Amino acid sequence: MSGGNEEKTVRSLLVAVREGRAEDVPGLLKELGSAGRKAALPEVKALRTEVRGWDWERWHEQTKVQRALRVAGAGCHTGAAAAAAWIGGRDLFDWDRSTTDLLLDVLSDREPAWLGDVAQRLAERPAVAQDEYRLVHELVARSGCAVPTTDGYILGWTAEMTDGTLLERLRDDPQTPILVPRIFDMIETPDRLTWSGGPGSPTHWPTALKALADEGVLDRATLVDGCVARLLRGGRARDLRFPLTLLQLLGTDVEERRGRTAEWIGMAADAPSPVAAYAQEVLAGLAAEGWLSVQDLAEMTGPVLFRTEKKLVRAQLSLLAKELRRVPGAASELLPLVADAFGHADTGIQERALKLVGRHLAEVDERVREELAGAATALSPAHRRAAEELFGAAAGPDDDLPYEEILPPVPEPRRVAGPAETVAELIEDLVAVSKGRTDAPEEFERALDGLVRHAHRRREELIGAVEAAFADAFWMEKDPDGRNRDPFHHGTYGVDVVLAALMGRVRHERIHHALVHGRRVDSCAHLGMDRVVDARLWEAASLIGSERLPFLLAAPTWHTGAIEPSVLVERLRAYRDAGIEPAPVDLAQALLRVRKADPSAQDAAVAAAELGTRAGERLADWLTADASLAPAVRLLPRGDTEDRTKREGKWRLMDRLVLKIRERRAVREEFPPVLQWLGGAGAEVNHRCTHWIREEQHWPGVLPDDRETLATWLLRGLAVAVEWDQRGVTWGLTALAESDGPVGPATHLAVAIGLGCRHAEDRLTAVDALLVLAARGDLDAPRLGGTLAGLVGEGTVKPNRLADASRTAAATGAYATTWAVLAGALPDLLVAEEPVRGLGELLAVAADCVERCGATAEIPALDAVAERGGSSQLVVQARRLRKALRNLSASPDQATTQPAENRH
Structure with missing residues (x-):
């Protein structure tokens, strides 16, 4: 060309x-x-x-x-x-x-x-x-x-191959023998292998691979080795489902089982329940065939008996019972391991272990007998008498001291460090916050206040330092025509918008638009909470480096976001002396943050009134006004919603929450528009919105002195999470427990929902919040119990999750607190129209608490349940609870409750 x-x-x-x-x-x-x-x-x-x-x-x-x-x-x-x-x-x-x-x-x-x-x-x-x-x-x-053989290529291959002709496609693809063994090395199992239907489905990978192994297309031994290695490596249950199913389909011969005894023991000890159960079954088969030594059985027993799954523990005790009968002389080595079950949370398992020890106690020497007697002190009080009959007085409690409740120490507020003193230190703070190296709200606040202060005092020095440190920031780029881009069309991106404004990289029309159109919240409280944070940032961006914003009034002095009243008075005095009028959003946020419960609040109110400024008068009025902005909260019964709509086949919790904002004249008339919704005149707030909530970690800092109001706006996220089994949703409960302000129905409802979350880490956060509230004297246990009864009765909170959370709380030493909550829940649950499945587990926790703390109470309908025939968990535990209440009701020792510096 x-x-x-x-x-x-x-x-x-x-x-x-x-x-x-x-x-x-x-x-x-x-x-x-x-x-x-x-x-x-x-x-x-x-x-x-x-x-x-x-x-x-x-x-x-x-x-x-x-x-x-x-x-x-x-x-x-x-x-x-x-x-x-x-x-x-x-x-x-x-x-x-x-x-x-x-x-x-x-x-x-x-x-x-x-x-x-x-x-x-x-x-x-x-x-x-x-x-x-x-x-x-x-x-x-x-x-x-x-x-x-990269993970990405294998993921693409498995997606491409999975259809109704899976077996034929795998058989014809020359890549199959190469890629299948690599699947077992992957950290996460491809979704198509995990969710590929049942064994009868043409897309079921384990069935297809088993067929190819039978045909010789794939090497069976390689598949078995891969499955065992993947199961032993552990991981999430979903990632182990495929290798477990394939291994069960392939089966194992005697040599394959015997040659991997150590692997089976490792799986039984640490793997998720389905894998552990399979390994336990294999080991039980080896034991029945005489291929499992006493030493190997002992090695697997200890870890299995410490597992929380009752099915696995019971199966292990059954295996031990068989081996103790089959192998003479094994009692000395195995019975001390059986005694590990004496401390199990389930009293039925404790009883089974105690009986097993009793059957073979005569086969051990005095040294082992003393060891077993010492372990018996971990038994529930319900089994103490049986233990004393078996071992003598050595199995009794260590002392006869009165019960003492152990609660966590009351959290002390932590002071927020002052703003950076030098520009270099400030740049470090800004880089950490801007680039997401820290998401702590106090670090965000410290960096923002430091930015405002240094922009006021050392503007040119700060601009040079920011230009060097943020040269690659998205807001530093310009269009080919040299104009500033508009990177903040969708939001502030945190402190970045203030930095960009300092550098002249935010269009003036964008700031003006944000200040005008982002001010009012029409109906969505969640968007409203986000906009409070954004409004502060846009306001700072509009004033950064000017004489009108020397420092932030709303910079918190405590990690909760709260401000000491005397500190805010001095800040307002400095503004007055400089002749500066406070920025509206900054002042409003400062008022929301000031600690009304601080001992200096009344003196600060007097000092604020004496400043002779309108801002001082507002602070004085605020410190002496009604303490809470909390909306009225109602939870409608299941089957009833305010708009009479039914969604997704059931009445959802979020649809039954009715919130009415109370009128607060000072907020409606003197706060900037972005915050006026907090003082609305009885208007309904849309808490059922589907907005993507971006700034949740900053919500506690918006209302650190009004946790009941904060709890109200946290309810929607908790309600959705508990019904849809989401993870990581109880973060706000920690703030509720540590913040100031009265505690009412919203806070107790938030904690109740948290206790019923699916994921253990979320329930643990709720338990911590419950115990901190109790330590601070803010917990209304009967109210929380009644709230839980309603949620359990309607099916929102599952009894087994509540039982797990209650057991966790009690195990910290807070038996009396836990019992007080359960005592408030059980009366309604025992007489529920629809029997509550899993109620026996809750009764077991309640009985354990009563046995340990010596509480007394009258529980209506308990006798009726305890006198039923049969030996179900519900009936057995009802009898146990009734017996505990009757046996301990006359005890002269009264439970005492107090915080403790250390938990034992």
Whole structure:
């Protein structure tokens, strides 16, 4: 091709790319030689840079151009590494795979080795290898290179293969023997293998692989080794489901079972329940066949008996009973291990272990007998008499001291460190907050206040330091025409908007728009809480570096977000002396944060009134006004919602929460619009919204002196989480327990919901909140118990989760507190119209608490349940609780409750 024609073709190529005509690119590239492609490449790169900076409003045009760019760049690059980097670029990612055939077309004339190099490099990019598997696989096939075995490639392969002809496709694919063994090395099992239907489904991977092993397509021993290794490595239950199912289908012979005794013991000790149960079953089979030594049985017993799953513990005790009968002389080694079950939370297991020890006690010497008697002190009081009959007085309690409740020490508020004294220190704080190295609200507040102070005092020095430290920040980039971009169209991105405003990188119209249109909240309280945080940032951005904002009034002095009243008075005095009028949102946030419960509050109110400013008068009025802005909270019965709508086949908790904001005139008339909704005149607030809540970690700092109001706005997230089994939702309960302000129905409802969360870590956070509230004297145990009874009775909170949370609380030494809560819940649960499944487990925790703390109470309907026939868990534990209450009701020792510095 002549030079003129080649230049014309390059121009045509660039026009096609700029117009987003990706389908025309392969043909134009084929008309170009290597020189023409080399000449076009800089222009293609420049266009890519330009397109990256387009506003989101041009996203449709941007997507079309990026597809054409992807094809053009792949064809213009001559190096395999550069081509692979271009194709795998995140900004050029092909979500709908529309460029796959076009890419294969423009690369069709390349050497096989070059194609193989590109394929291997793309396979190492997880997103490309998985989501664009067909592209990578086709390059592998055309080049003849080795099959990639990266995780991304395997994920793409498994997704591609999973359909109604899975077995046939696996059988015909030469990659199958190479890729299947690699699956067992992956940290996470591919979803298609985990959720591939039951054994009868044509998409069930374990069934298909078993068939291929039977046919000899796959090596059975390799599969067995892979399954065992993956199960032993552990992990989430979902990731172990596939290797466990496959291993069960493949089966194991005697030699395979005997040769892996150590592996089975490890799984029984530490693996998730399904895997541990399988390993325990294998080991029980080895024991029955005489292949499991007493030493091996002892090695597995200790860890299994410490597991929380009662089914596994019972099965282990049964196995021990069989071996103690079968193997003479094993009692001395095994009975001390049986005694480990004396401290199990389930008293039925304790009883079983005690009986097993009693049957073989005569087979041990005095040393072992003394060891067993010492272990018996861990038994529940319900079994103490049986233990004393078996071992004598040595099995009794260590002392006869009165019961003493152990509660955590009352949390002491931590002072927030003052703002950075030097610009260098401030930059460190700002980088940590801006780049997400810390998400602690107090660090955010400290950095924001420091930024405002240094911008007021050392503006030029600070600007130079920010320019150097944030040179690569997204808000430092400019459009090709030299104008500032508008990166804050969707929000503030935290402290970044203030930094960008300091550097002159935020358009004035954007700040004005945010100040005007982001002020009022129409109906959504969750969006309202977010906008309070944003409003403070936009206000700071509008005033940064000016004489009107020397420092922040709302900078907290305590880690909870609270401000000492005397400190706020001095800040207002400094503003008065400087002749500065406080910024509206900053002052309003400071008022919401000031600690009314502080001993200095009344003196501060007097001092504030004497300042002679309107801000001082507002602070004085606020410190002496009604303590809470909390809305009235009602929880409608299941089957009834305020709007009479039914969603998703059941009455959801969030739909039955009715919140009415109380009128607060001072808030409605004197607070800025972004906060006026907190003082609305009895208006309903939409708490059922579906907004993405972005600033939840800052919510406690908005209302640190009014936890009942904060609890109200946390209820929706908790309600959704407990019904949809979400994780990590109880973070706000810690703030509720440590903040100030009265405690009422919203706080107790929030804690009750938290105690019923699915995930143990969330329930643990709720337990900690409960105990801290109790230690501070803020817990209304009967109210919490009644709230829990309602949630359990309607099915929102599952009894087994509440039992686990209650058991955890009691185990810290707070038996009396836990019993007080359960005593408030049991009366309604025992007479529920629909029997409460799992109530026996709650009764067991209650009985244990009563046996240990000596509490007394009358529980209506307990006698009726205890006198039923049968030996169900419910009846057995009802009898135990009744007996404990009757036996201990006459005890002269009264339970005492007090915080303790250390838990024992």
